[in-house]
Amino acid sequence: MNDIIISLQGISAEYDGEKVIDKLNLDIRDHEFVTFLGPSGCGKTTTLRIIGGFVEPTEGDVFFEGKKITDVPAFKRNINTVFQRYALFPHLNVYDNIAFGLKLKKVPKEHIKIQVEEMLKLVNLEGYEMRKINQLSGGQQQRVAIARALINKPKVLLLDEPLGALDLKLRKEMQMELKRIQQALGITFIYVTHDQEEALTMSDRVLVMRKGKILQSGSPEDIYNEPVNAFVADFIGESNIIGGVMLDDYLVEFAGVKFECEDSGFSRMEAVDVVIRPEDFRMVSVDEGQIIGKVESVIFKGVHFEIIVEGHGLQWMIHSTQSREVGDMIGMTLTPNDIHVMRKMEGRR
Amino acid sequence: MKIKAVSYPYVAWALLFIAIPLGLIVYFAFTDTAGSFTVDNIIQAGRYSNVLMKSIWLSAISTAICLVMGYPIAYYMSRSSAMVSGTILLLIMLPMWMNFLLRTYGWMSILENNGIINQIFGVFGLGPFEMINTQGAVVLGMVYNYIPFMILPLNSVMTKIGKDVIEAAQDLGASPARVLSEVVLPLSLPGIKTGIIMVFVPAVSTFIISQMLGGGGNQLIGDIIELQFLGNAYNPNLGSAISLVLMLLVMLIMSVSGFLNDDDLEEKLL
Amino acid sequence: MKTFAKTYLGVFMAFLYAPIFVLIIFSFNESKGRTFTGFTWKWYSALFHDAAIMDALLTTLIVAITASVFATVMGTAAAVGLNRMEGKFRSGIMGLTYLPILNPEIITGVSFMLLFVVAKNALNSVGVPFQFGWATLIIAHITFNVPYVILNVLPKLRQMDGSLVDAAMDLGCSHWQAFYKVVIHEIRPGIVSGFLMALTFSLDDFVVSYFTTGAKHQTLSVLIYAMTKKRVSPKINAISTLLFVVVLIVLIAVNLVERRNINRNRQAVRDRKKEED
Numbered sequence: 023m024n025d026i027i028i029s030l031q032g033i034s035a036e037y038d039g040e041k042v043i044d045k046l047n048l049d050i051r052d053h054e055f056v057t058f059l060g061p062s063g064c065g066k067t068t069t070l071r072i073i074g075g076f077v078e079p080t081e082g083d084v085f086f087e088g089k090k091i092t093d094v095p096a097f098k099r100n101i102n103t104v105f106q107r108y109a110l111f112p113h114l115n116v117y118d119n120i121a122f123g124l125k126l127k128k129v130p131k132e133h134i135k136i137q138v139e140e141m142l143k144l145v146n147l148e149g150y151e152m153r154k155i156n157q158l159s160g161g162q163q164q165r166v167a168i169a170r171a172l173i174n175k176p177k178v179l180l181l182d183e184p185l186g187a188l189d190l191k192l193r194k195e196m197q198m199e200l201k202r203i204q205q206a207l208g209i210t211f212i213y214v215t216h217d218q219e220e221a222l223t224m225s226d227r228v229l230v231m232r233k234g235k236i237l238q239s240g241s242p243e244d245i246y247n248e249p250v251n252a253f254v255a256d257f258i259g260e261s262n263i264i265g266g267v268m269l270d271d272y273l274v275e276f277a278g279v280k281f282e283c284e285d286s287g288f289s290r291m292e293a294v295d296v297v298i299r300p301e302d303f304r305m306v307s308v309d310e311g312q313i314i315g316k317v318e319s320v321i322f323k324g325v326h327f328e329i330i331v332e333g334h335g336l337q338w339m340i341h342s343t344q345s346r347e348v349g350d351m352i353g354m355t356l357t358p359n360d361i362h363v364m365r366k367m368e369g370r371r
Numbered sequence: 372m373k374i375k376a377v378s379y380p381y382v383a384w385a386l387l388f389i390a391i392p393l394g395l396i397v398y399f400a401f402t403d404t405a406g407s408f409t410v411d412n413i414i415q416a417g418r419y420s421n422v423l424m425k426s427i428w429l430s431a432i433s434t435a436i437c438l439v440m441g442y443p444i445a446y447y448m449s450r451s452s453a454m455v456s457g458t459i460l461l462l463i464m465l466p467m468w469m470n471f472l473l474r475t476y477g478w479m480s481i482l483e484n485n486g487i488i489n490q491i492f493g494v495f496g497l498g499p500f501e502m503i504n505t506q507g508a509v510v511l512g513m514v515y516n517y518i519p520f521m522i523l524p525l526n527s528v529m530t531k532i533g534k535d536v537i538e539a540a541q542d543l544g545a546s547p548a549r550v551l552s553e554v555v556l557p558l559s560l561p562g563i564k565t566g567i568i569m570v571f572v573p574a575v576s577t578f579i580i581s582q583m584l585g586g587g588g589n590q591l592i593g594d595i596i597e598l599q600f601l602g603n604a605y606n607p608n609l610g611s612a613i614s615l616v617l618m619l620l621v622m623l624i625m626s627v628s629g630f631l632n633d634d635d636l637e638e639k640l641l
Numbered sequence: 642m643k644t645f646a647k648t649y650l651g652v653f654m655a656f657l658y659a660p661i662f663v664l665i666i667f668s669f670n671e672s673k674g675r676t677f678t679g680f681t682w683k684w685y686s687a688l689f690h691d692a693a694i695m696d697a698l699l700t701t702l703i704v705a706i707t708a709s710v711f712a713t714v715m716g717t718a719a720a721v722g723l724n725r726m727e728g729k730f731r732s733g734i735m736g737l738t739y740l741p742i743l744n745p746e747i748i749t750g751v752s753f754m755l756l757f758v759v760a761k762n763a764l765n766s767v768g769v770p771f772q773f774g775w776a777t778l779i780i781a782h783i784t785f786n787v788p789y790v791i792l793n794v795l796p797k798l799r800q801m802d803g804s805l806v807d808a809a810m811d812l813g814c815s816h817w818q819a820f821y822k823v824v825i826h827e828i829r830p831g832i833v834s835g836f837l838m839a840l841t842f843s844l845d846d847f848v849v850s851y852f853t854t855g856a857k858h859q860t861l862s863v864l865i866y867a868m869t870k871k872r873v874s875p876k877i878n879a880i881s882t883l884l885f886v887v888v889l890i891v892l893i894a895v896n897l898v899e900r901r902n903i904n905r906n907r908q909a910v911r912d913r914k915k916e917e918d
Contacts, residue, residue: 393748
């Protein structure tokens, strides 16, 4: 594994005397698109800032290509950052913003000019050299920020919720754009977001964080299909989370019904969380249903209907392309594949 | 590198030239000429309590007049277009940029026994009236010099009262008078508080206006202090004691009014 | 209602400008008295031939410029440092900073006088010559100027997007480079207004100068004070008129520049909107 470009070993960090990162270990491979995903306050931005050199960890070390860089200041790291609100220099025009890093390195003028033009082409902003920053739209500012960071040819680009300030349509566009740029340059992107959809769309690997710890690390498919606990399940997509009891290997009871499942290795009668994605329910007639309930509400969501059913003393959320009438009694069935049994998480909300 | 360190030269400066001088006032107030401890100066300062009361009284009257005169101006500005209120603001600031000695000197020319007003009265065979060297002239000088300090904070608070709030009040049936009394006045209270302090503090401690317009008979506490330091009565110990009393009075007024605790203290002082 | 408001405004302005116009009119008065006997420029030429007044003008300018430049540098540095501080030390320093602004001027004045008297006695007793003069004036002016610089610069530092500094360092700036390549541009309006405020207060100051000036060189305001004691001296009228004209020109110029900047910004925003549409 010598293609590891960034390695965090036993990193902890504090903010205002509160521990925001707790003994975190992490390896990031070269060329990888890695996303830190989590709610605000989970420590994802702090982790990014530690890699960038803006925050000093209270313990642990940061390695870059195997070399310890914990004490190397930000301006000496071969890592660049795209900041949340872009942090473009308002007193400089587009050209001078992008050229900023090269000018510091005293690169000859004609070389700077060529490289700035290359960068503007990369981010589709040719002809904007002389614009002032306040004459640019949010999306254009975003592109300048990316160009300004990339011109320094960093091996790793850090992106701190870079699309947060853009509207939905532009955000989708920029997601594709970022993915394209990352693939074109073949460098490592470390991305921070609280938007699960964004994380799943763009990343090679998603790291779900909570309270300064990494809960799960895996490909977008793994994270979505096999969440390790109820928190991850709830954060990634919508879920029904029900308390249950593991009766035996491959047999779980919840909502007063016994279900076959694919999970094993729990102790007998262990209390567990059962996660069911809303699109995994099949609606059937009442006498065929494993769970029976009354339709409480039906909302059209565009592609599917969101149906809330009350039954067995619980509320169930179903996503289906078929509709039902409010007040209908319906049955629901699940296959073992649809049922995800998880260990109870301590300190769940 | 510690970025904090770039402020250390100022920290040293502030200790040397702000903290120590004020400490010296306290030291001198409680020592005699030989340097030994005494409360004699404070007791002696008590002899001037009537002067202090007079200073407070005249400043309070001036402050009240400033408020009554200035409030309508500030209100008018806040309801005018940016262009109009900007011009009025400029017109109010312009005299402030001239040294107050000169402005006050101008009033001397107007109020004197052979000054402009008495000359005009003279044409009709009236007067001359004794206007200069009166308490009224001192109050006039205070009002004239400090009324911008009342209008500026009032205006900045009133400008922040949104047009929508006023319109909402009108929409709910409030007459212009009710809009003023029910909405604008309560919302402008912070500005009134700031204005009162910004006028009262310089007024109560002035020593020039009283000399120029009040003559010898209307000495204020500032004049007494000046006399102890630069006048014939040279007595820095007594002067320090009176200064200490004045300083504590001002600080007391500021802290009682909550002036010092507001978050926007910085903004108010500029 | 409208006409009433306008009338009141007119009366108020008359009140504000009455003494100034009186000064201006009498600066052209032939006789020294209070009746206008004829037009003359003679007080103006007398003014320019008065060595004491010219010396005071020079002193005022030297003191104000030296003190405000020094205060701007020290105050900006102080603000940058204070912006990074927290807790008791910071509030202590901020408290000290507010004092010269909050305290009655006369208190600040006499406190300086006490300090300089004590310093003078101490230094003279060990044979170091020290007198009230340039040093005392300039030190006092710096001290009451610095707080205005700090209070103007601090909010700009606080408003500044903190990630700008991060971005500068990210792109290879050292702390110092980040300051002069990025931060200083962001806080420049605060530095400029702090400097102008310091300069204005310095030029205009009477009370503190009065207590710290030496025998040799006096500031203009201290000299004017001495002149007002004589009651009738038409040169004061001439000084007032000249000052008024200078202030008027400066204010109008500043106003024009500001309006132009506002218009330019509006234009920029309009351009961008047009493009987005």
